Amino acid sequence: xxxxxxxxxxxxxxxxxxxxxxxxxxxxxxxxxxxxxxxxxxxxxxxxxxxxxxxxxxxxxxxxxxxxxxxxxxxxxxxxxxxxxxxxxxxxxxxxxxxxxxxxxxxxxxxxxxxxxxxxxxxxxxxxxxxxxxxxxxxxxxxxxxxxxxxxxxxxxxxxxxxxxxxxxxxxxxxxxxxxxxxxxxxxxxxxxxxxxxxxxxxxxxxxxxxxxxxxxxxxxxxxxxxxxxxxxxxxxxxxxxxxxxxxxxxxxxxxxxxxxxx
Amino acid sequence: xxxxxxxxxxxxxxxxxxxxxxxxxxxxxxxxxxxxxxxxxxxxxxxxxxxxxxxxxxxxxxxxxxxxxxxxxxxxxxxxxxxxxxxxxxxxxxxxxxxxxxxxxxxxxxxxxxxxxxxxxxxxxxxxxxxxxxxxxxxxxxxxxxxxxxxxxxxxxxxxxxxxxxxxxxxxxxxxxxxxxxxxxxxxxxxxxxxxxxxxxxxxxxxxxxxxxxxxxxxxxxxxxxxxxxxxxxxxxxxxxxxxxxxxxxxxxxxxxxxxxxxxxxxxxxxxxxxxxxxxxxxxxxxxxxxxxxxxxxxxxxxxxxxxxxxxx
Numbered sequence: 001x002x003x004x005x006x007x008x009x010x011x012x013x014x015x016x017x018x019x020x021x022x023x024x025x026x027x028x029x030x031x032x033x034x035x036x037x038x039x040x041x042x043x044x045x046x047x048x049x050x051x052x053x054x055x056x057x058x059x060x061x062x063x064x065x066x067x068x069x070x071x072x073x074x075x076x077x078x079x080x081x082x083x084x085x086x087x088x089x090x091x092x093x094x095x096x097x098x099x100x101x102x103x104x105x106x107x108x109x110x111x112x113x114x115x116x117x118x119x120x121x122x123x124x125x126x127x128x129x130x131x132x133x134x135x136x137x138x139x140x141x142x143x144x145x146x147x148x149x150x151x152x153x154x155x156x157x158x159x160x161x162x163x164x165x166x167x168x169x170x171x172x173x174x175x176x177x178x179x180x181x182x183x184x185x186x187x188x189x190x191x192x193x194x195x196x197x198x199x200x201x202x203x204x205x206x207x208x209x210x211x212x213x214x215x216x217x218x219x220x221x222x223x224x225x226x227x228x229x230x231x232x233x234x235x236x237x238x239x240x241x242x243x244x245x246x247x248x249x250x251x252x253x254x255x256x257x258x259x260x261x262x263x
Numbered sequence: 264x265x266x267x268x269x270x271x272x273x274x275x276x277x278x279x280x281x282x283x284x285x286x287x288x289x290x291x292x293x294x295x296x297x298x299x300x301x302x303x304x305x306x307x308x309x310x311x312x313x314x315x316x317x318x319x320x321x322x323x324x325x326x327x328x329x330x331x332x333x334x335x336x337x338x339x340x341x342x343x344x345x346x347x348x349x350x351x352x353x354x355x356x357x358x359x360x361x362x363x364x365x366x367x368x369x370x371x372x373x374x375x376x377x378x379x380x381x382x383x384x385x386x387x388x389x390x391x392x393x394x395x396x397x398x399x400x401x402x403x404x405x406x407x408x409x410x411x412x413x414x415x416x417x418x419x420x421x422x423x424x425x426x427x428x429x430x431x432x433x434x435x436x437x438x439x440x441x442x443x444x445x446x447x448x449x450x451x452x453x454x455x456x457x458x459x460x461x462x463x464x465x466x467x468x469x470x471x472x473x474x475x476x477x478x479x480x481x482x483x484x485x486x487x488x489x490x491x492x493x494x495x496x497x498x499x500x501x502x503x504x505x506x507x508x509x510x511x512x513x514x515x516x517x518x519x520x521x522x523x524x525x526x527x528x529x530x531x532x533x534x535x536x537x538x539x540x541x542x543x544x545x546x547x548x549x550x551x552x553x554x555x556x557x558x559x560x561x562x563x564x565x566x567x568x569x570x571x572x573x574x575x576x
Contacts, residue, residue: 019324026318026327029334030311031546033554034561035342035355042335049328056324086323110557166567167560174556247319254322254380261438263322263380263430 015055016099022048114160165221187231304344374537381448387427
């Protein structure tokens, strides 16, 4: 049963990552710097919302099969059973969300947005590749579908890191500023959450691959990794920045204001 | 000579042969199309904003995904239409410039605010519905690139309209609060939707020439009447009402009679005094201005890469 509990928490962790980064990217819709890129980032947001749905749906399925053993919330507010993708997304509060901090920090400018996506999607590509070997075939199937999208996210965001890093003086300065601002949130990517117990997972290997790829792109773009910085962590266990509360207040508003309604 | 060209041109139009970008065309035809297509493109881009306003607040993950896809479609429509207009000898940047300085217009409907989730339903049902009425005839418009762009636009718009109606249908079966929300949205959007067909025929200066050139195939009032007739029936399925006490079936005409549109409000909004004119335009200008360094960098990078490639060759 501990295994099931762990798998559910891990699925929620992945789903929350996808939902929150999807939310942040969707904030650009209608406000992008170039029409084609507005379409691209909206499409990326849409991919992430799709991934979040697959993951929440599977988590909901497992929760509903094991209702007697699973504590749904920490805040004591009941989510009624059976749970759904929507009750998991819309009725949990900040401390129950398990997303990485890097997904919830504000978009900043185009440099910060594309850099964040590059660092995150590169990590997700490695992680989801390991999940192809997950013992739960449903998780492996979701990983397989997601990898197709994430590979595009990596390519799209990597191109922007190169373009901005090696574009104009201003774009280089902005990209370097973005690195300096976000770097402290990258260490958390490689801290294996205690519920991430699946046998296929190897976070040390993810970190090694990630370091190699990120360093190579930074070098090509003439960008510098900051000297040792403090690692901001806690998202995966519910310790968030203040930003997440505002994201949820906005996202969950209708479900909270009009409870028990169909939409 | 010019007269011969003009005769050949009109003859082609009359025989329903599409005019293509490299064909000779009267300068006024070209200008009319640039005005109309760019206005249409701007409407798609500005139109992303009122619905974009609800993406982060969509009430379910399914609704969020649908809304994102829909707003993304609108960006895509803007893209085809800007490209169609570019074949007439104007650049996208020039068109943006005209939008940002207020020289080019866009559909006034997007100067109204989206206040509740039900507005997403009503925009799909009424606003996209009115757009479809206007746009289906444009699939046969005389200028080839515009007609072809519109075929694709119309396919996606009819999906948008269905999803809007479905949002309202679900609300109509929902709680009392949800039904109130939906009726309120219909009340706010009904009259502005009727205004989308433009001024009355006798006050629409461009109509006669545009019909001769087959840019336009039905008059504003004809299309408006068709829209009223359709909506008056559809609203019954939802169990809501349209906010017009004069709306009544006229057996003799075979159409619904409807009340007088507030044309003063129409012209006020066209002239920039609608509730959101300033916000909408400011949002676009901000995106453009704050994106300048990104576009500069992309261009500089592309030039660098091209040079490196040249040097290597």
